[in-house]
Amino acid sequence: MTPSNKASLSRRSFLKTSALASGGMLIGFNLFNACKPEAKVPLDISKLNFNDFNAFIKISDEGIVTIFSPNPEIGQGVKTSMPMIIAEELDVAWKDVHVEQAALDTKNFKRQLAGGSQSVRLGWKALRQTGATAKQMLVSAAAARWGVDVSECSVKEGIISNSKGETLGYGDVVNEAATLEVPEDVNLKEPKDFKIIGKGKRNVDIDKIITGKPLFGLDYKEEGMLYASVLRPPAFGQILESFDASQAKAMQGVVDVITIGEKARHYLENHLEEDKYNGWTAQMSPSNKVVVLAKSTWDAIKGKKAIKAVWKQDSELESTEMHDKVLLDLLNGNKFETKRKDGNIKSAFAKADKVIERIYESPFLPHNTMEPMNFFASVTPDKVRLIGPVQTPEPAANVVSKMLGRDIDQVSVEMTRMGGGFGRRLYGDFVYEAAEISNSIQKPVKMVSTREDDMTMGVYRPAIKYKIAASIKDGEITGYHLKEAAVNVNMYGLIPHFFPAGAIKNYQVDTANYKSNITTGAWRAPYTNFLASAEQSFFDELAEELGVDRVQLHMDLLEQVKNNPEPNIKYSPERLQGVLKLVVDKSNWGKAASGVYQGLSVYYCHNTHVAEVADIIIENGTPVVQKVTCAVDCGILVNPLGALNQVKGGVIDGIGHAMYSDFGFNKGVPQSNNFNTYQLIRMAQTPKVDVHFVESDIDPTGLGEPTLPPVGGAVANAIYKATGKRLTKQPFMDNLNAKKSIAV
């Protein structure tokens, strides 16, 4: 695949420039959508309007470049990598580039969210074209001033030179450049000429992070702000019956105790049906909640503990035991929806020499972002200001405006840096709670959650079980049948077209679900975070059954896909083969030292191809993951430093949750509420992650999620080699009779 170096979007519609009243040039552009023909770039940067453009670049007359990036930063690194792409084509020194998280006017949002590992992939072309266009206009301005042809000019780090050896900085010509017409066609660099892309750049917020500057939602405060702690039903299925706040109200730091819920009910009754933000309000309940308002966080937390509440049952109080039973019943039943069907599974299974069938099981998981859910809201007669860590500002503004019966123009949302997301901050419970509280008292308020609140008010990864069956005939896999039973929602539409779709003639994916009152949602790499582990364990068994090498089995299946191309599959067989070869080469596959057991996994999701080998040893009867070799094909590597962090983090996160983390319910009550009973992986349990990227000049794809899903399979397969035990149920450690060590 040869990358195009010509811009191809309609340029007039996605990019405009203007001369700033304060000097310099402002470029408005749109990463994902075309703009309206009448779109205008403001003359004043305080009036940035994200309706027409969703990002802006300012080039000052000192040649300093400021990029206003509205994309939320949750630790995935886009606040660094997206500006790098602009700076590359603009041809400026990275040190002359400043990045600002833009303040947002939500009325004017277009696709500003962090999710699905898509920011860099979708922004790639637009970001490059924007940088290249600005550069071309600056060069044209310099050429005009010199009276030479543009072709005689060259640029290096923001300095334009001509063939006579004269030079002009971007700042010298920026005011003239801003008056030029935006060119229709610009040349993009060849990847071989990249100077910033492909070179590791540090997190743009690094200095603030290491010195403890206020950055996060929990750090944000305003004069006169109160702290609010919310008492919610302790069990899913319960609602508030009554409460006694006399003791709390008598506390010195407590300002007031109120209830909220009326506005949420108003929304549920009047607006839920028109709610296009499917899931954003998943947790909205008609129950009243008790809110303690206090002068400090601690006063609010203490006040809440002093509330005596009585709860009553409103719907079923569900337990893990019951979920296990319903999901297994679903898997063994016939209430499925077929998501993909190739050939004839029934006939393949009937004619088979052998059919292998396994069930794989995973628990609910909370997200446990290190920064617990919180949000600032200030509701006054003329304005609703919402500030804090949220991955989805657009629904925040819309839902709150409807909930409070306010014009959308009166609602603004600003995003802080987020202390982790993993999907949790796609949902908005903490935003509308804060808004309803502030609306009730007409004062600025910060809704704060304790860890206990955070872990028990989750939008959890749902418990899911898979039944996978394959038929073998004459030494070949002739049929593959995947059944999914999930709580609440099933896999999204692309997943049935991932490997092994296209590689096995008779192939079928069926799904069924059980509707629970426990709120569930996206969790880093939704669905594949467990599916990959299950399928990659299953393929290990298949290879063993067939008596073929695990790597060879995959290479052969992928070869068949190459020979019989199937237009609907989402992965590239060539690129999956590429990462397999690379991981085999780098991991010493098959040649591990005595006492080291290796397991392999290879997977495609979120547009990125990944292969992983886990090396484990057995220490005091317990498996210890020593090393994971990870081969990744994400196309062009934008920021190798940030990419390494994402890959290593994804792998270790995946190991932690596959091996240790468990979350259950008893009569609707979550069975863990803090890190003394819920285990997250800690440093002593972490392997070294050895990362290798496939060299590529294909357009980049995302890295926030794709290295997590396969690793569970690699670990399970390695444990099998060491112990002879096939682990089909997560967390693995619970099935190894291993000693649990949760707390420190």
Add this chain to the structure above:
Amino acid sequence: MPTFTLKINNEKHTVEADADTPLLWVLRDKINLVGTKFGCGIGQCGACTIHVDGSAMRSCLLQVSQAEEMDITTIEGLSEKGDHPVQQAWKDIDVPQCGYCQAGQIMTASAFLNETPNPSREDIRHAMNGNICRCASYNSIEEAVKVAAEKLS
């Protein structure tokens, strides 16, 4: 409410708070030093780590009434210009992802290296085991502690 006088980052602060208020919330809400982070409130995650008389402590477990007379250092006071060798190492390695836990990690690492100047890999992994990083930047933290140890020696 009673008042307490605290010595934080070499400055005296007098605050009014309930005696049982964790120092964490005094720092964050009353003195506006928000670099010390709240993660769990029960001493399990390390996000709130500070130095008390040079040793790493969880500020969520230390009550304000116990903190008088103590020499308290927070991330804001670890170095004047953000250039403590541990901070420099964090920057060299580009450790943070979301960044929320990193102040606590840095405070744990800097107290540890003060007591253990030439740590082994196992020493580092043991010393840092009380600090959770949900982004799982553990490989980079481990590397940065090693780099900082070299800078300090």
